[in-house]
Amino acid sequence: MKANLQARYTERGAIPEAVIEAVPFELPALKPGQALIEVLAAPINPSDVLILTGQYGALPPLPAIGGNEGVGRVVALGPDTAGVAVGRVVLLPVGSGTWTTHLVVDAARLIALPDGADHQQLSMLAVNPPTAALLLRDFVDLQPGDWIIQNAANSAVAGYLIQLAALRGVRTVNVVRRESAVAGVAALGADVVLVDGDDLAARVSAATEGAAIKLAVDAVGGAATRRLASTLAQGAPVVAYGALSGQPAELSPRDLIFNDITLKGFWLARWFRTTAPAQQVELFAELAGLIAEGKLGAPVAATYDLSRIKEAVAAAAQGERSGKILITPNA
Structure with a gap:
């Protein structure tokens, strides 16, 4: 036995x-x-x-x-x-x-x-999918056709975010740190996949035909946060849920002062502590249903x-x- x-x-x-x-x-x-x-x-x-x-x-x-x-x-x-x-x-x-x-x-x-x-x-089900769902839901009132951007786009959270955004008609710019990650992210249904770099804002604008980027989702920190912020529409937030670089998140004075960019944090453990159990069960049921239907994985x-x-x-x-x-x- x-x-x-x-x-x-x-x-x-x-x-x-x-x-x-x-x-x-x-x-x-x-x-x-x-x-x-x-x-x-x-x-x-x-x-x-x-x-x-x-x-x-x-x-x-x-x-x-x-x-x-x-x-x-x-x-x-x-x-x-x-x-x-x-x-x-x-x-x-x-x-x-x-x-x-x-x-x-x-x-x-x-x-x-x-x-x-x-x-x-x-x-x-319990960690990455709700993180992605809440990042999409709780910071900006996103509508079909809106654009968002995220880095560490080959991570598990990012993969769920791509799929959930597509189900809502929200379009995604996905930033990775190496060329070898591009194909895998694109296969998940990403609209745009770019390798990070100092000219990120110009390449995002070209790839989206100048669309307003309504939300940035940051898992890296350091200079990568600043590069994400440089792509955003006026007043849009950067929401940080990780710090893979181990460095403090950076924002340029230009984006912070003149473009009114804000930096916010998200931690799923805090959401569990502050959210009623019935609401947690509701979100889990929604996500589990998508997994059972083969729409999320x-x-x-x-x-x-x-x-x-x-x-x-x-x-x-x-x-x-x-x-x-x-x-x-x-x-």
């Missing part, structure tokens, strides 16, 4: 795969209100790697189990527990330590997912059994991957 394993870490360090280890554990007895979940798939996100290295904005107390999102199947319910039925595929609570073969959770926190949908695609580069967690984390920490790394503990 296959052992129950969980990916546990007791310290943080510069080499993320060095601090995490797959260790056996015993399943606890279920209490009233609890559900036992068999984990089907859980991704390794950039934030997961940053948590292991201690560089993320919020760090769980140690020791901890890795993984912030995933999907599983309900295999048992505690005494007098109502809600999601045994056998149902569910979204795991965000931040619950999902790199594990099994998880005991409060049954009331589980969200049932559409039958027949791809489990691997559903496992990526992300490429998967590789899957790993939990016993190979060190290899999986090392793969996720490398650049220039063609998709997400997933843990599939019960494949």
Whole structure:
């Protein structure tokens, strides 16, 4: 019989795969209100790697189990527990330590997912798709035909943003840092894909025939933020959700003062803390429906059994991957 394993870490360090280890554990007895979940798939996100290295904005107390999102199947319910039925595929609570073969959770926190949908695609539902959806929805009242721009356009969030924008009729300029990334981004349905550079504003204007760019989405920071801002229409915001460069976001005085450009930040964890559960469920249901219909998804580069967690984390920490790394503990 296959052992129950969980990916546990007791310290943080510069080499993320060095601090995490797959260790056996015993399943606890279920209490009233609890559900036992068999984990089907859980991704390794950039934030997961940053948590292991201690560089993320919020760090769980140690020791901890890795993984912030995933999907599983309900295999048992505690005494007098109502809600999601045994056998149902569910979204795991965000931040619950999902790199594990099994998880005991409060049954009331589980969200049932559409039958027949791809489990691997559903496992990526809780972090990147809502980030993309909220970046599109909450900062500018975008209408069909409007243009937006984003950098790190070959990232997972950017891929979802391209797809969601296209469904709304919003057009996207997508900025990447290397020529080899252009084809993959274009294949997702991007309207324009450009390699970043000092003449970005001129090339954006030429590619969009001088269209007003209503929103910039920044995952890089540093001078890349300034280059995005230089493409924007007067009064438009730059919304930062990442800092891949490790540098503070830059804005030129010209854009800040004379073009009235604003710089705002977005952190999904804050949205979870401040948004009513019913609204969260509504957004997850909308996105899960699109995934089930095949209208929303992300490429998967590789899957790993939990016993190979060190290899999986090392793969996720490398650049220039063609998709997400997933843990599939019960494949």
